[in-house]
Amino acid sequence: MHDRDELISELGEIFRENGFAGTSLSEITARTGLGKGSLYHFFPNGKSEMAEAVLHNIDAWFQENVFIPLRESDDALDGIDDMFAAVNAYFDSGNRICLVGAFALDNTRDQFLQEVSTYFSDWISALANALKRSGFAAAVAKSMAEEIVLGIQGALVLARSQEDPKIFTRTLKRLQQRIAATDHA
Amino acid sequence: MHDRDELISELGEIFRENGFAGTSLSEITARTGLGKGSLYHFFPNGKSEMAEAVLHNIDAWFQENVFIPLRESDDALDGIDDMFAAVNAYFDSGNRICLVGAFALDNTRDQFLQEVSTYFSDWISALANALKRSGFAAAVAKSMAEEIVLGIQGALVLARSQEDPKIFTRTLKRLQQRIAATDHA
DNA sequence: CGTATACTGTACCGATCGGTACATTTTTTT
DNA sequence: AAAAAAATGTACCGATCGGTACAGTATACG
Numbered sequence: 118m119h120d121r122d123e124l125i126s127e128l129g130e131i132f133r134e135n136g137f138a139g140t141s142l143s144e145i146t147a148r149t150g151l152g153k154g155s156l157y158h159f160f161p162n163g164k165s166e167m168a169e170a171v172l173h174n175i176d177a178w179f180q181e182n183v184f185i186p187l188r189e190s191d192d193a194l195d196g197i198d199d200m201f202a203a204v205n206a207y208f209d210s211g212n213r214i215c216l217v218g219a220f221a222l223d224n225t226r227d228q229f230l231q232e233v234s235t236y237f238s239d240w241i242s243a244l245a246n247a248l249k250r251s252g253f254a255a256a257v258a259k260s261m262a263e264e265i266v267l268g269i270q271g272a273l274v275l276a277r278s279q280e281d282p283k284i285f286t287r288t289l290k291r292l293q294q295r296i297a298a299t300d301h302a
Numbered sequence: 303m304h305d306r307d308e309l310i311s312e313l314g315e316i317f318r319e320n321g322f323a324g325t326s327l328s329e330i331t332a333r334t335g336l337g338k339g340s341l342y343h344f345f346p347n348g349k350s351e352m353a354e355a356v357l358h359n360i361d362a363w364f365q366e367n368v369f370i371p372l373r374e375s376d377d378a379l380d381g382i383d384d385m386f387a388a389v390n391a392y393f394d395s396g397n398r399i400c401l402v403g404a405f406a407l408d409n410t411r412d413q414f415l416q417e418v419s420t421y422f423s424d425w426i427s428a429l430a431n432a433l434k435r436s437g438f439a440a441a442v443a444k445s446m447a448e449e450i451v452l453g454i455q456g457a458l459v460l461a462r463s464q465e466d467p468k469i470f471t472r473t474l475k476r477l478q479q480r481i482a483a484t485d486h487a
Numbered sequence: 488c489g490t491a492t493a494c495t496g497t498a499c500c501g502a503t504c505g506g507t508a509c510a511t512t513t514t515t516t517t
Numbered sequence: 518a519a520a521a522a523a524a525t526g527t528a529c530c531g532a533t534c535g536g537t538a539c540a541g542t543a544t545a546c547g
Contacts, residue, residue: 136408138324142535153536154495163536219407221463222399223321237463260476263460267473268449271456275448278406278422288452291445327505338506339525348506 121159122174124149129171133216137168137225165228172232175217178207179240187243193250194296200244201293204269211276211285218270241266248296261299265292306344307359309334314356318401322353322410350413357417360402363392364425372428378435379481385429386478389454396461396470403455426451433481446484450477 131140131148142164146152160166182203190196208215217236220226226233241262248258272288316333317325327349331337345351367388375381393400402421405411411418426447433443457473 134409136321136323136410138321139408139410141533143533152496154497154539157536158494214407218459218463219404221459222404222407223324224319225321225324226462233463234465237460263469264453264473264476267456267460267469268453269456270459271452271454274403274406274455274459275422275452277411278403278418280419284448284452288449291449326503328503336524337526339509339527342506343524 124151124159125167125170125174128167129174129216132168132171133214133219136219136223137164137228138223140164168229169232171216172220172229172236176232176236176239179236182207184239184243187247190247193247196247197244197251197296198293200247201289205286205289208269208273208285209282211273211282214273214277215270218273237266253299261296265296268292309336309344310352310355310359313352314359314401317353317356318399318404321404321408322349322413323408325349353414354417356401357405357414357421361417361421361424364421367392369424369428372432375432378432381432382429382436382481383478385432386474390471390474393454393458393470394467396458396467399458399462400455403458422451438484446481450481453477 127149128145131145135141135144142153142156145156145164145167149156156167157163160170183200186199186203187196190199207213217233220229221233221237241259244265245255245258245262248261249255253261268288269285269292272285276282276284312334313330316330320326320329327338327341330341330349330352334341341352342348345355368385371384371388372381375384392398402418405414406418406422426444429450430440430443430447433446434440438446453473454477457470461467461469
């Protein structure tokens with residue numbers, strides 16, 4: 118494991134596969150090659166601090182690659198296009214789930230409530246902002262943003278259930294298409 | 303615990319809250335009031351047989367209350383309306399998650415691949431069938447059905463992440479609305 | 488160089504894990 | 518009532534859980 122960032126993203130993959138409760142320290146030591154000594158040196162609070170770090174990394178990635186472009190791109194529609202491209206890359210064209218969404222579903226959520234909650238609310242508000250800037254009325258923008266974010270989450274669930282990542286990519290296309298097809302007031 | 307059915311639905315709630323990996327036998331004995339002796343009498347294969355039973359019960363409920371009405375209602379649009387009502391009731395207006403969707407996200411899926419996979423494919427195909435009967439072209443019906451099922455799953459994720467069940471109910475309304483608003487070929 | 492600091496491996500902890508064995512109790516059947 | 522079957526409580530199993538202690542090693546820095 119080269120650096121801390123690489124370690125944290127490997128931790129993320131482990132949590133994605135097994136869930137938080139389903140991830141054991143022994144799997145972490147096996148997959149990362151790090152002994153408990155090292156692990157607890159980097160994360161004195163153990164498993165939950167590791168998950169915090171992973172969530173923080175995810176947040177930072179989305180801030181940089183999705184939320185800020187959405188809010189600050191000169192052309193709002195360009196920012197939205199960039200979002201779809203970034204999201205498609207991040208979720209590996211439907212082969213990778215959303216860890217935050219997975220955490221949200223069971224009582225893991227309660228342990229990371231702040232992170233889980235703001236991840237989605239930031240996303241929706243950044244996207245609504247871009248839609249508004251692109252000409253939609255505020256209420257319409259808010260509603261569309263919610264629909265898009267939720268559509269992405271649902272597509273990830275369905276894609277995995279069917280072992281068919283194309284469900285995700287075609288959903289992304291449909292959502293993107295609908296923005297273009299909708300009246301820009 | 304009156305009967306086996308009541309036991310199985312309590313098991314379902316426990317799995318919903320904790321996930322499969324996060325559910326311990328000790329929590330099950332505490333919540334159901336049944337000792338290990340009884341539990342292993344009813345489910346000789348332990349936790350995974352309990353989950354199988356829960357998934358089977360869910361499937362039976364959806365078959366009866368959703369899939370069959372969708373396929374066999376005299377008026378296809380009535381069947382679809384019934385689906386939305388049944389789904390809203392089942393997911394307790396956004397206060398209850400979809401266990402199958404939750405299982406789909408992590409490696410729990412692999413242990414129940416058949417059940418997870420057919421739950422969604424049955425749902426989509428039954429809904430697509432009703433949409434087709436109501437006048438949509440086959441390809442459109444298939445696409446709409448996928449969009450609706452995935453929208454429901456995404457809404458459950460988002461609602462829980464925000465502790466706001468209204469996200470679910472308003473998504474249901476929007477999806478239902480869109481069927482009416484779309485050209486019936 | 489020497490010394491402080493960062494990192495790591497190993498042994499160990501009590502608690503809990505899922506599961507088994509089996510005798511006892513309760514219920515059903517005759 | 519007697520016998521059979523279903524259901525249950527308890528004690529116990531080895532394995533693994535997350536976490537700690539700490540000595541040892543590597544690395545950075547003066």
